[in-house]
Amino acid sequence: MAPAYLATIPALRRAARWAPLALFSSGIVAGDKPVLVRDFVRSALYDPNHGYFSKRSGPVGVLDSAIRFHKLDGRTAYMKHLDKLYKMHDISWFTPVELFKPWYAYAIAASILRTANLSVPLKIYEIGGGSGTCAKCVLDYMMLNAPPKVYNNMKYISVEISSSLAEKQLETVGEVQSHLSKFTVEHRDATDIAGWGSKDPQPCWVLMLEVLDNLPHDLVYSPDQVSAWMEVWIEKVNGRFVILFFKFQTP
Ligand SMILES: C[S@@+](CC[C@H](N)C(=O)[O-])C[C@H]1O[C@@H](n2cnc3c(N)ncnc32)[C@H](O)[C@@H]1O
Numbered sequence: 001m002a003p004a005y006l007a008t009i010p011a012l013r014r015a016a017r018w019a020p021l022a023l024f025s026s027g028i029v030a031g032d033k034p035v036l037v038r039d040f041v042r043s044a045l046y047d048p049n050h051g052y053f054s055k056r057s058g059p060v061g062v063l064d065s066a067i068r069f070h071k072l073d074g075r076t077a078y079m080k081h082l083d084k085l086y087k088m089h090d091i092s093w094f095t096p097v098e099l100f101k102p103w104y105a106y107a108i109a110a111s112i113l114r115t116a117n118l119s120v121p122l123k124i125y126e127i128g129g130g131s132g133t134c135a136k137c138v139l140d141y142m143m144l145n146a147p148p149k150v151y152n153n154m155k156y157i158s159v160e161i162s163s164s165l166a167e168k169q170l171e172t173v174g175e176v177q178s179h180l181s182k183f184t185v186e187h188r189d190a191t192d193i194a195g196w197g198s199k200d201p202q203p204c205w206v207l208m209l210e211v212l213d214n215l216p217h218d219l220v221y222s223p224d225q226v227s228a229w230m231e232v233w234i235e236k237v238n239g240r241f242v243i244l245f246f247k248f249q250t251p
Pocket of ligand 1: 053060095096097098127128129130131159160161162165188189190191208209210211214215
């Protein structure tokens with residue numbers, strides 16, 4: 001039997017081939033109406049009460065210290081070390097900027113320094129800076145390698161949706177006192193255009209690491225990529241989430 005809401009959405013009812021494909025349990029989306037994947041992702045990640053990025057700890061894994069790559073004897077040793085780290089930290093994943101710190105952010109900073117027009121003050125925006133590792137390492141690199149005027153006059157602005165991660169970033173960057181006068185965190189949703197203010201003609205850099213795939217997005221599905229593409233919706237049924245596929249409407 002088709003779900004009850006199809007009776008109230010005639011267009012969907014005509015076109016829908018509904019198929020609950022997977023079941024999983026969570027308390028994220030309240031209500032029993034189907035929602036588009038973009039709304040489900042928004043709620044699951046950003047809801048101020050239960051969203052993943054609103055948790056006080058754990059949304060972004062932080063390594064206590066840098067991996068000493070020169071002590072690792074090849075790929076197998078690296079994989080074993082990684083396995084040990086994951087067991088120790090009880091975290092789902094570490095991002096590349098964490099695993100390869102400080103080198104990953106140093107490479108970004110070196111590239112900025114090599115190509116920036118240094119006659120204007122350097123301005124770097126980072127969207128979704130997580131624990132602040134990239135910001136701290138970029139600022140470290142500039143302090144150690146850029147002409148003092150460039151480091152002293154630079155601005156690094158972080159735009160972060162999670163209040164706990166915004167706080168964490170200030171802590172991480174604040175490990176070096178002189179970085180703090182160059183660094184600010186704007187706690188807001190970077191996708192909300194209102195937060196960006198008016199256009200600034202001065203050049204700037206925008207860094208986004210592991211962020212695009214976290215933004216609310218739609219999902220389309222075709223079992224073999226030849227059959228018709230379907231739109232993916234999510235519905236809560238008896239406390240569990242059901243994934244639904246609907247054929248797109250043709251006008
Ligand atoms: C997967 S983490 C990546 C953190 C860091 N860039 C890294 O590579 O370790 C995603 C980050 O983006 C932030 N974020 C996600 N959506 C955002 C949005 N719309 N506006 C601002 N920050 C966002 C999250 O809070 C988190 O800090």
